[in-house]
Amino acid sequence: MRSACIRIVHDRAGNTLVELALIVPVLIAIALAIIDFGRGAHASMSLRSAARVGAEYVSRTGDVDAVTTVVANAANLDVEKLVVTPVVFCECDGGVAQTCGTFCPDGTAARRFISITARQPFSTLVPYPMIDSPLQLSGSATLRVQ
Numbered sequence: 001m002r003s004a005c006i007r008i009v010h011d012r013a014g015n016t017l018v019e020l021a022l023i024v025p026v027l028i029a030i031a032l033a034i035i036d037f038g039r040g041a042h043a044s045m046s047l048r049s050a051a052r053v054g055a056e057y058v059s060r061t062g063d064v065d066a067v068t069t070v071v072a073n074a075a076n077l078d079v080e081k082l083v084v085t086p087v088v089f090c091e092c093d094g095g096v097a098q099t100c101g102t103f104c105p106d107g108t109a110a111r112r113f114i115s116i117t118a119r120q121p122f123s124t125l126v127p128y129p130m131i132d133s134p135l136q137l138s139g140s141a142t143l144r145v146q
Contacts, residue, residue, distance in 0.1 A: 036124045040137065043077060047118045047139030050075035054084065054116040055143035062145075064088060064114070071118050083119045088112065088145075115142040 054071035058064055068084040075082055090112050091097050092104035104110055121134035 032126055033128075036126070036128075040122055040124075040135065043120065043122050044137050044139060046075050046077055047120060047137055048141065049139070050077075051084075051116040051118045051139045051141040052143075054086070054118070055114050055141040058086065058088075058114045058116070059143050059145045067116060071116065075118060075120075077120055081120050085117045085119075087115045087117075089115065112145040113142055114145050116140060 050071045053074040054067045057070045058067050064086050067086045071084045072079045072082050088100070089097065090100040090102075090110035092108070092110055093106065096104070098104055098110035100110060100112055102110055117138060117140040119136060119138040122137045123134040124131070127133055
């Protein structure tokens with residue numbers, strides 16, 4: 001009996017399997033975190049790009065009412081959860097806010113801008129400690145119209 005116990009203690013045949021069993025969960029957790037980060041980065045870039053497309057659309061057409069549809073089509077994300085906020089504003093030199101259609105104190109016409117903000121919730125594949133789920137991703141673009 002004693003020699004059998006000594007053989008089991010000195011046998012190294014299962015060490016690799018035990019080491020693999022210990023490291024595989026860590027590798028899976030790292031892979032899931034990388035995949036989640038990549039998905040989030042892609043969604044954020046899509047929102048920024050779609051906001052830019054919406055701002056360019058408004059600068060060409062002046063149609064602020066249809067910008068939500070344009071951004072939703074360009075985002076290629078979940079359209080039902082996408083929130084698009086267009087804001088038209090005017091300002092003078094130095095970023096001083098001015099009423100659109102009026103003149104600045106230096107006599108020049110106030111410059112008109114369009115700012116598009118697109119927001120969408122993003123859910124991770126697995127819950128992470130200290131990270132809210134769903135996260136609120138957003139992308140914005142501001143473009144001078146005239």
